[in-house]
Amino acid sequence: MTSQDAGSVGLDASKAKRPKAKPEVIYRHAMLVRLTHWVNALTIFVLVGSGLNIFNAHPSLYWGQKGDEYDTPFLALQAFDTPQGPRGMTQVGPFHFDTTGVLGLSRQGGELTPRGWPEWITIPSYTDLADARHWHFFFAWILVINGLVYLAWSFGSRHIEHDIWPTRADLRAIPRSVIDHLKLKHPTGEAAKRYNVLQRLAYLSLILAIAGMVVTGLSMSPGFDAFAPWLPQLFGGRQSARALHFLCASAIVLFIVVHLVEVVLAGPINEVRSMITGRYHVPAEHD
Amino acid sequence: MALLTRRQALIGSLSGGGLLLAGCDRIFQGDALTMSPSFLRVLAAAEGWTRSTQRFLLGGGAMAHEFKASDISAKFKANGTLNPGGEDYDRQVEEGFANWRLRIDGMVTHPLSLSVAELRKLPARSQITRHDCVEGWSAIGGWTGTPLSLLLKAAGVQPGAKYAVFYCADNLDGEPSKGGEQSPGQYYESLALVDAVHPQTIIAYDMNGKPLEVAHGAPLRLRVERQLGYKHAKYVKRIQLVSDFRHISGGHGGYWEDRGYEWYAGI
Numbered sequence: 001m002t003s004q005d006a007g008s009v010g011l012d013a014s015k016a017k018r019p020k021a022k023p024e025v026i027y028r029h030a031m032l033v034r035l036t037h038w039v040n041a042l043t044i045f046v047l048v049g050s051g052l053n054i055f056n057a058h059p060s061l062y063w064g065q066k067g068d069e070y071d072t073p074f075l076a077l078q079a080f081d082t083p084q085g086p087r088g089m090t091q092v093g094p095f096h097f098d099t100t101g102v103l104g105l106s107r108q109g110g111e112l113t114p115r116g117w118p119e120w121i122t123i124p125s126y127t128d129l130a131d132a133r134h135w136h137f138f139f140a141w142i143l144v145i146n147g148l149v150y151l152a153w154s155f156g157s158r159h160i161e162h163d164i165w166p167t168r169a170d171l172r173a174i175p176r177s178v179i180d181h182l183k184l185k186h187p188t189g190e191a192a193k194r195y196n197v198l199q200r201l202a203y204l205s206l207i208l209a210i211a212g213m214v215v216t217g218l219s220m221s222p223g224f225d226a227f228a229p230w231l232p233q234l235f236g237g238r239q240s241a242r243a244l245h246f247l248c249a250s251a252i253v254l255f256i257v258v259h260l261v262e263v264v265l266a267g268p269i270n271e272v273r274s275m276i277t278g279r280y281h282v283p284a285e286h287d
Numbered sequence: 288m289a290l291l292t293r294r295q296a297l298i299g300s301l302s303g304g305g306l307l308l309a310g311c312d313r314i315f316q317g318d319a320l321t322m323s324p325s326f327l328r329v330l331a332a333a334e335g336w337t338r339s340t341q342r343f344l345l346g347g348g349a350m351a352h353e354f355k356a357s358d359i360s361a362k363f364k365a366n367g368t369l370n371p372g373g374e375d376y377d378r379q380v381e382e383g384f385a386n387w388r389l390r391i392d393g394m395v396t397h398p399l400s401l402s403v404a405e406l407r408k409l410p411a412r413s414q415i416t417r418h419d420c421v422e423g424w425s426a427i428g429g430w431t432g433t434p435l436s437l438l439l440k441a442a443g444v445q446p447g448a449k450y451a452v453f454y455c456a457d458n459l460d461g462e463p464s465k466g467g468e469q470s471p472g473q474y475y476e477s478l479a480l481v482d483a484v485h486p487q488t489i490i491a492y493d494m495n496g497k498p499l500e501v502a503h504g505a506p507l508r509l510r511v512e513r514q515l516g517y518k519h520a521k522y523v524k525r526i527q528l529v530s531d532f533r534h535i536s537g538g539h540g541g542y543w544e545d546r547g548y549e550w551y552a553g554i
Contacts, residue, residue, distance in 0.1 A: 049317065057464055058423035065354070065417055068364035068424035124321040127466025129421065130547030131321045137554065138333040222351065222419045223341040223553025226513045229352035238417060238425050 026193055028280035033159065036150040037275055040210075043146060044256070046139045047213075048249060049123030052116070053132035059104075059116030061246060065237030074243070079105040079114030086112065140217060147210055163195055164204055170197035186266045189285035202255060209252050216245040331549075338551040342481070345553075351487055351512035354415040359495060360426040363418070365502035368457035368474065371522050376456055384506035389490065393452070393527035396443030403492055403506045409433045412489050420516040421548065422464060430510050432491030436484040438526070444480070448528040451483040452476070452535060453509055456522035459542055468546035476520040477532050477540040477550070478511060487512040490523065515552035517543045 029037075060073035067073065076091040077099070088104025090097045101107070106118035108126060119125040123135055154160045177197045180187075187196055195203070218224045219232040219241035235241040263271045267283070274280035320326045370376075379387055384403050392398040413431040439451070453476045461469030482488060491510045492499060499505040504521025511518050518541070532538070537545025544550045 045315075046317075054423070057466070058420070060424075062424075065358065066360050066425045066427050068360070068420075068426050070360070070362040070364060123315075123317040125318050128321070128547075129465040130467045130543075131327065133421075133549070134327060134330040134333070134547075135317075135321070137337060138330040141333050141336055220419070220423075221341075221554040222417075222515060223337075223345060223513050226349040226351045227341070227344040238419065242423060 023284060024282040025279050026282055027278050028193075028274050029278045030153075030157070030159070031278065032150070032153045034275055034278060036146050036153075039142065039146045040150075043139045043143045044252060046123060046135055047143060048253060049121065050132045050135035050139070051245075051249060053122040053124065053127065054129060054136060055246065056116040056122065056127055057129040061243040062239040063236060063243060064239055065232070067239040075246075077104045077116035086114070088114075140214075143210065144214060147207075147214075151207075164200050164207075166197050166200045166204075170200060173197050184265055186283065188283040192283050202258070206252065206255050209248050209255070212248040213245060213252070216241045216248060220245065334549045334551055337549075337554050341551075341553045345513065348485060349513075351414075351416055354417065354427050356415060356429065358427045359415060359429055363426045363428045363494075363503070364420075364424065365500075366420060366422075366516060367462065368459050368521065369502045371455075371457035373456075376522075380501060380505070387506050387524070389507055389523065390525045391438055391442045391528075392525070393529050394445040394448035395439075395528050396445060397441070399438065399442050401438075406433045406490065406492060406507070409437060412486070413493075414487055414489070414510070414512070416487070416510070416512045418516055418519070421543075421552070429493075429495045430489065430491040431493035431496075432489035432507075432510065434486060435488045435490055435509075435526075436486070438490065439480075439484060439528075442528075444528055447530050448480065450477045450479060450529050450532055450540070452527045452529055452532055452540075453478075453520040453523050454525040454527065455520050456524050461546075470546070472542055472545065473536065474520060474522070474542045475536060476509065476518055476542070477529075477535075478518070482511055482514070485511070485513070513553055515554075517541070517548065518552045 059078065060067070060076040062071055062073050073091065074093055077088070078091070079086050079088050086100075086105055087098055088100040088102070088106065090099040090103045102118055103116065105112055105114055107113065108115060108119050113127075115127055122132070124131055151160075154164070174197055180196075181198055186192070215231065216235060218228075219235055220238060225232055225238070232238045232241050235244055270281050270283075387403055389401045389403075389406065390399065391401075410433070411431050412434050413429065415427065415429040417425050417427050419425050435451070455474040455476075457474045458471060459474050460471045463469065478488070488509070488511050491504075491508050492506060494500070494503050499508060504519075504523075507523045508521040509519050509523055529535070532540045536542075539545045540550045541548075
């Protein structure tokens with residue numbers, strides 16, 4: 001269906017000669033947005049993978065300033081010896097789940113090994129706190145620099161104000177947008193040329209979540225804590241900050257999953273191409 | 288060097304043994320990159336960025352947060368060596384460390400040799416601080432000891448000295464939970480002078496009001512509050528002032544540093 005089909009019966013004589021209307025192409029993503037998007041994607045991939053390897057050195061989360069093997073974690077991925085052999089257990093609050101093979105106990109180099117997260121998700125795949133930290137802190141710097149470049153440009157060029165910050169009309173359209181998303185109905189024509197309200201809120205949340213990763217990450221640094229002791233206090237202590245670092249990362253992973261699903265639903269070739277070349281083929285209006 | 292040998296062994300087992308590099312790693316090649324010394328050197332550049340930034344932020348001698356007595360962990364996890372053992376150390380335990388000496392030598396004008404009793408007579412500092420392990424856990428403890436700056440002043444640090452190296456009585460077999468390089472070795476650590484003379488850097492002999500237990504480093508352990516747990520050397524018997532530590536042990540300035548960890552452990 002093309003937009004010309006509707007309401008043009010008999011009025012356009014030249015129409016029959018025209019083979020097929022070319023889709024409207026707009027320049028959607030600025031060079032800097034595209035660049036920082038891909039750097040961010042790679043960086044978050046590495047930070048999640050290396051972060052889970054670091055997590056595996058002490059696969060328990062606590063609330064407060066302190067927490068070690070004598071304290072009660074609210075989340076733990078551990079291996080236990082049972083009469084049926086070793087099992088991997090995931091503890092969430094008072095609940096225990098047998099997650100053998102994935103969490104707590106999984107195969108490392110073919111052998112069942114006690115490890116929080118499995119080898120297929122960590123960087124490097126084998127347990128190595130020292131090297132995982134090298135990965136993590138190098139890419140943490142990249143994340144911060146890339147994020148600052150993005151924010152400086154986005155505020156300076158009013159990208160945030162124009163494209164990301166929801167308008168009043170956007171906010172009023174939230175229920176409508178939720179229904180459209182649930183029906184997997186994607187905007188077309190003029191509406192497709194701007195981010196819809198759920199996109200705006202999702203991208204804003206991502207910016208906040210990344211900022212959250214940085215400040216909770218810094219709260220775990222004993223050096224930075226001496227400079228700003230109020231920072232870990234703000235989160236309820238260093239171990240709370242560590243827990244929030246993990247929960248915030250989980251929120252980012254959830255964002256990525258939804259983001260990728262939406263890309264696929266909205267037309268993966270057009271979407272990915274637009275984030276590489278900047279050019280976006282505006283989906284024609286439905287009849 | 289042991290580190291490279293192990294990497295080579297791993298590379299061998301992963302390729303030759305036909306072990307599966309799982310999932311994403313087949314595309315991303317994270318393991319191969321990690322085992323490439325030149326790639327790791329690139330990643331390790333971040334340590335320098337972090338150190339410079341934190342040195343700048345902490346320039347004014349910022350203090351680590353000190354807690355209330357009620358915050359102290361009921362039980363404080365002991366990590367690393369839990370008992371150095373051996374004939375000599377066992378005898379020292381029996382003698383109540385009466386014959387333990389802390390030597391301070393190297394690039395100093397007056398080398399010192401002090402007993403624990405002598406240290407206890409010197410002005411002391413007490414602090415309740417949070418101990419942050421590189422593995423991720425934290426515990427809060429109260430520490431009393433002699434400020435290292437006092438000892439260094441008495442010994443007279445010579446110009447050109449840049450680091451204090453701490454030699455310990457324990458031989459550590461590694462810690463499996465950390466993964467990576469686990470070869471046994473004599474524990475040691477080193478600090479830049481700026482951290483060595485920080486007011487909260489003390490040679491502690493008491494923990495929570497009682498003499499240090501063996502598991503926590505009796506009779507003397509280093510406290511360097513603005514860095515991670517592995518810098519807090521236990522069973523300290525000698526402090527050497529040096530201009531360079533590349534000739535000492537593995538050359539990276541500490542037991543864990545020789546096994547791939549950052550020398551600057553402020554993060």
